Amino acid sequence: MNTAPDPVTDGQAGQPSATSKRADEMELVARTVAGDINAFRCIYDRHRATVYSVSLRLLGNAHDAEDATQEVFLLLHRKLGSFRGQSALGTWIYRLALNVCFSILRRKKRRPEPWDPALMGNLKARPEGTSWKPLIEQALAKLPDGARSVFLLHDIEGLEHEEIGQMLGISSGTSKSQLFKARQALRRHLSEPLNLESRHWSGSHA
Amino acid sequence: MPDTQLLDPLPNLPCVNLPLVHEYVDGTLDPATQRRVAAHLAGCAVCESERAFVVELRAQVADMPRLAPPDHLWESIAASLGAASDRGDDSGEGDPLPEWGTGTFGADVEPPVRATRRAPRWRGWIAGLSVSAAAAAVVVPTLIQRAHVPVVASRDAAPVTQRAAVTPPSTAAVLSPVAGADAHSANASHGTRATTNAAPAQLASATSSDAQPRTNPLLSDGMVVDGMMLTGVSLDRSLGSRQGQQAEVALEQEKLFQAEAAIASCEAALRENPNDPRVNQEYKRALEIKAHALEVIRAAGRSTFSSPGSPEAYPVSLEPAGSPRRW
Numbered sequence: 204m205n206t207a208p209d210p211v212t213d214g215q216a217g218q219p220s221a222t223s224k225r226a227d228e229m230e231l232v233a234r235t236v237a238g239d240i241n242a243f244r245c246i247y248d249r250h251r252a253t254v255y256s257v258s259l260r261l262l263g264n265a266h267d268a269e270d271a272t273q274e275v276f277l278l279l280h281r282k283l284g285s286f287r288g289q290s291a292l293g294t295w296i297y298r299l300a301l302n303v304c305f306s307i308l309r310r311k312k313r314r315p316e317p318w319d320p321a322l323m324g325n326l327k328a329r330p331e332g333t334s335w336k337p338l339i340e341q342a343l344a345k346l347p348d349g350a351r352s353v354f355l356l357h358d359i360e361g362l363e364h365e366e367i368g369q370m371l372g373i374s375s376g377t378s379k380s381q382l383f384k385a386r387q388a389l390r391r392h393l394s395e396p397l398n399l400e401s402r403h404w405s406g407s408h409a
Numbered sequence: 410m411p412d413t414q415l416l417d418p419l420p421n422l423p424c425v426n427l428p429l430v431h432e433y434v435d436g437t438l439d440p441a442t443q444r445r446v447a448a449h450l451a452g453c454a455v456c457e458s459e460r461a462f463v464v465e466l467r468a469q470v471a472d473m474p475r476l477a478p479p480d481h482l483w484e485s486i487a488a489s490l491g492a493a494s495d496r497g498d499d500s501g502e503g504d505p506l507p508e509w510g511t512g513t514f515g516a517d518v519e520p521p522v523r524a525t526r527r528a529p530r531w532r533g534w535i536a537g538l539s540v541s542a543a544a545a546a547v548v549v550p551t552l553i554q555r556a557h558v559p560v561v562a563s564r565d566a567a568p569v570t571q572r573a574a575v576t577p578p579s580t581a582a583v584l585s586p587v588a589g590a591d592a593h594s595a596n597a598s599h600g601t602r603a604t605t606n607a608a609p610a611q612l613a614s615a616t617s618s619d620a621q622p623r624t625n626p627l628l629s630d631g632m633v634v635d636g637m638m639l640t641g642v643s644l645d646r647s648l649g650s651r652q653g654q655q656a657e658v659a660l661e662q663e664k665l666f667q668a669e670a671a672i673a674s675c676e677a678a679l680r681e682n683p684n685d686p687r688v689n690q691e692y693k694r695a696l697e698i699k700a701h702a703l704e705v706i707r708a709a710g711r712s713t714f715s716s717p718g719s720p721e722a723y724p725v726s727l728e729p730a731g732s733p734r735r736w
Contacts, residue, residue: 240487240490243490244483244487247483247486251477251478251482251483252475252476252477252478253475254478255476255477255478256474256475256476259476268478269478269479269482272478272482273482273485273486273489274670276486277486277489277490277670277673278669278670278673280486280490281669281673302662334469335465335466335469336469336470336473336474339466339469339470339473340473358466358467358470359470359473364437379428379431379432379437380428382431383427383428383431386431386462386463386466387427389466390459390462390466
């Protein structure tokens with residue numbers, strides 16, 4: 204059903220084809236289920252940055268993100284036996300990570316902390332042009348959970364609305380509308396610090 | 410395909426075509442609509458400004474850094490899985506495992522007196538289950554009670570009524586002709602020639618009330634711009650209170666996850682100290698919660714969640730569901 208290539212690998216060099224990658228994935232899963240911890244380590248290494256980055260941006264601080272990441276992989280280890288390869292393992296892990304993060308968010312019932320030094324430090328280390336990235340990271344934390352999730356998955360992680368809808372249990376139309384809402388909110392948040400005129404920004408800042 | 414017309418931006422409102430501009434940038438429109446939006450952009454400064462912003466925003470976030478978790482995290486995971494042989498006395502610096510393995514369950518932790526005691530900072534995740542057997546005894550029945558009542562009620566009546574109450578701009582409401590449209594039809598006809606039967610009414614309602622959904626004449630074939638798009642009903646609100654059955658299934662999913670986590674932590678603790686009565690009791694509780702959650706989810710979610718033919722599979726449908734649900 205889902206034939207799209209796995210969108211959530213952590214970008215190793217020399218990506219194999221989707222088919223061989225899937226086969227490789229299934230072998231790792233099988234070995235993990237059989238008790239091979241090294242195979243699980245491979246899975247972890249492939250997906251840990253995705254899980255951690257998504258958790259960090261959804262939860263807003265490194266401590267929660269570490270907890271979430273650990274939970275995700277512990278749950279994953281328990282659940283790999285029921286993985287049937289209908290979708291990419293990465294998609295499966297995504298769903299797991301989102302569930303864990305949403306659960307944490309619901310439990311905490313509060314906005315994520317507005318900023319995390321881990322993200323900021325990383326961003327500052329990058330060459331600066333007219334980068335909006337630090338401001339975007341800050342503004343992301345101000346978005347409602349739903350809009351932030353969809354923006355994160357679509358614009359940052361590069362997933363399609365259809366996939367996002369399946370992961371979040373919403374329609375792709377709702378995913379689109381949430382993306383629209385998120386971008387509009389980001390524009391409001393970015394307008395002042397970037398000196399964008401909110402309604403008639405001309406794009407000359409690019 | 411009926412001809413479509415542009416809308417003049419309404420006074421004091423952003424152009425109603427803005428959502429389409431976002432889709433235009435994303436390339437998710439059908440070719441005909443894509444062309445219409447392109448033509449519209451040439452004459453609408455608001456939309457052109459929006460287009461430029463979205464293009465730049467997408468460029469900016471295209472290579473947002475992806476961060477790896479700290480190295481010690483794997484050690485924690487491996488140790489929790491019982492695969493680390495060098496765990497020693499659990500006194501390693503900064504390793505979450507000591508808390509996981511002994512901090513919560515160890516004899517040095519005094520039993521909390523009240524169920525409201527804050528869990529250790531690290532595992533609020535399973536706090537309700539792992540703080541202590543005493544706490545669990547209070548928390549667990551509460552969870553199960555919450556699980557029982559609403560599910561049963563919501564399966565029959567709740568979805569319709571809750572949808573109506575929580576989500577005013579439902580698509581169904583848009584698709585049916587809106588009563589009282591003629592009162593606003595003069596207003597509605599300004600700047601547009603309606604292309605579907607329902608369009609004048611929808612436009613009228615959009616003009617007369619922000620709470621009403623609108624159609625967008627740029628969408629030629631009677632499509633409806635999701636009302637949520639224009640009225641800003643937030644997903645997070647919906648996530649927090651999914652309608653009816655979905656809300657309960659979501660609740661059960663969460664409990665299931667918590668129970669799973671508690672089971673994992675209990676098993677880890679029991680490997681070290683198989684006879685700890687408190688851990689054993691928590692373990693049992695967690696298993697009960699898990700079993701109950703599975704039962705409720707299976708009963709309530711069979712029509713909603715796809716777990717085809719495999720009752721042993723994870724019932725919360727970690728694999729993509731067959732068809733997305735509308736809220």
